[in-house]
Amino acid sequence: MLDIFSTLIAPPLVAVDVGTATTRLYASASDTLTEQPSTLSLRGAQTVDVADEYLRHTNRQLASRPLRGGVVVDVRNAVSLLRPLLRQARQRFLQPISLASAPSDTTPLERARLQEALLQAGAKKVYIIPEVLAAALGAGLDIEQGQAQLLVDIGDGVTDMAVLRHGRIVAATSIRLACSDLQRAVRSSLITLHRVRVSDSEAERLTHCLKALLPEDDGGETLQLEALDIGARRQRLCQVSRRDLALAMEPLLTRITATISAGVRRLPDEMRREIAAAPLCLTGGGALISGMDGLIAAGTGLQVRVADDPLHAVINGAIHTLRSRHGDKQWWDHIDWPTFSA
Secondary structure (H helix, E strand, C coil): HHHHHHHHHHHCEEEEECCCCEHHHHHHHEEEEEEEEEECCCCCCCCCCCCHHHHHHHHHHCEEEEEECCCCCCCCHHHHHHHHHHHHHHCCCCCCCCCEECCCCCCCHHHHHHHHHHHHHCCCEEEEHHHHHHHHHCCCCCCCCCCEEEEEEEECCCCCEEECCCCCEEEEEEECCHHHHHHHHHHHHHHHHEEEEHHHHHHHHHHHHHHHHHCCCCCCCCCEEEEEEECCEEEEEEEEEEHHHHHHHHHHHHHHHHHHHHHHHHHHHHHHHHHHHCCEEEEHHHHCCHHHHHHHHHHCCEEEEECCCCHHHHHHHHHHHHHHHCHHHHHCCCCCCEEECC
């Protein structure tokens, strides 16, 4: 009887991945995962559609993005984004306990903004763990083993690298540059070379042209796409070179691989030998970009493997943590954050 009563009064548990592009929330009570874009439309319900195609395109882009570089920059709109999700997770009017994650290089102030957004949105308590730790668990790494393992998570706003050993992050480094920056480079290239604009979904699709940088890809193929002509203010067909788009993204890829390489070089010799013995584990949406694994391998000299379901590695790891660690108060109150970069 006591166990049943305890269950009835226990607050619901949720795992949250508040990402730059997508927010995911898992509710333990219903065992459901909800995903939605991390944007809030600024178009009013009474917005009148216009005949001008350029203005229609501009109106569709009117949205608030509460996160930038993987962290909350606008608490008020982050609350508006999260409140409906947390309301669904409430159970018998009990506020949920939330487990969230943040990039390993976040400052206490940045984590405080995430915590404040979740509390204002309806959470009773908020715990935050490093995203790379969640990604490692979600990717199926045995982080308790004594041999160092290397994981790189390429999200929408941040690329996060961590070395894990004995259940801890022993070295970490990050760069606030990731998939959204690649998409921005694609859009800028199309404006410069062809005077056209594309939708966000089309820019995301075109990041797969990054594969044209691989030596075995001649990059000579052209793509035909429908885009908005800035001068004519209407849609038109456009022939785009895969190589041109890849070259527009190349400087960003170089910065990502340089960050990984620099972090590895600063590791102790023994740790470098250990991580070289096993492939680097790649997670996040960037892991799904065609050729990304091969280009990181070429740029760093490391073996690279893409995790199973890399897009959901962070939320899956948070769910795993929620299930395995709940009840271990000592763990929840003493979450280790990296205090240095590799």
